[in-house]
Amino acid sequence: xxxxxxxxxxxxxxxxxxxxxxxxxxxxxxxxxxxxxxxxxxxxxxxxxxxxxxxxxxxxxxxxxxxxxxxxxxxxxxxxxxxxxxxxxxxxxxxxxxxxxxxxxxxxxxxxxxxxxxxxxxxxxxxxxxxxxxxxxxxxxxxxxxxxxxxxxxxxxxxxxxxxxxxxxxxxxxxxxxxx
Numbered sequence: 001x002x003x004x005x006x007x008x009x010x011x012x013x014x015x016x017x018x019x020x021x022x023x024x025x026x027x028x029x030x031x032x033x034x035x036x037x038x039x040x041x042x043x044x045x046x047x048x049x050x051x052x053x054x055x056x057x058x059x060x061x062x063x064x065x066x067x068x069x070x071x072x073x074x075x076x077x078x079x080x081x082x083x084x085x086x087x088x089x090x091x092x093x094x095x096x097x098x099x100x101x102x103x104x105x106x107x108x109x110x111x112x113x114x115x116x117x118x119x120x121x122x123x124x125x126x127x128x129x130x131x132x133x134x135x136x137x138x139x140x141x142x143x144x145x146x147x148x149x150x151x152x153x154x155x156x157x158x159x160x161x162x163x164x165x166x167x168x169x170x171x172x173x174x175x176x177x178x179x180x
Contacts, residue, residue: 001033004066008040008084009074009119016154016168017072020117023175024070024152030180036062040083047082048089059090063097068113075120075133088140097144107145114141114149115178117171121158150178 005025009015025035038059045059046052063069073080091097097109116137124131134151141149154171156163 001028001030001068002066003028003033003035003068003070004062005035005037006040006069006071006084006087007038008072008081008087010041010076010081010083011074012041015072015074016119016157016164016171017074017117019168020119020152020154020171020175021070021072023172024115024117024178027175027178028068028070028180036066038062038087040081040087044083045086045090047086052090057090059087060093060096063091064109066112068115070115070117071137072117073119073133073137075118075124078124078130079132080136092140092144105143107143107147110145110147112146114146116149116151117154118151119154119157119171121156123155152178 003025005021007015007018007021009017011018029035071084073084094100097107099106099108116134118133118137120133124133126134134153138149141147152171152174154167156167158164
């Protein structure tokens, strides 16, 4: 199994999303697993340019080679980190991960297992007016054919130590419930 591990938090070792992605990878990894790690905060991708649009790139190759993709996402200012958006811009490539046909767009990578580890400082319900992380990522993934991502959420992390500990414990229970 090829596993792609993506971290996007700027918080380094104190990052809750990094702790969750590490736990997910530890849960899924077997001796036969090949893990490719990409730290988008420490080694950010440049923003997309016209010249880079649709070009072959190692980021896309890593994604296409992966059977499982684990993505750590911290909510910043009601959205995903810009580093993660730059990664998405390299992965959504016409003819590679999606195509347009007579009936509209069609995802080309529906066989991938994608696990999102999402962390938020407050409580933001999916479908609520300020929740633009899980909703956006589910839409992006559905566009390329991944219609059922697995989501581990840790909400309320900035509401005090007790709230943070409880949110992380609940999220780690979700990690342990993942099928290996």
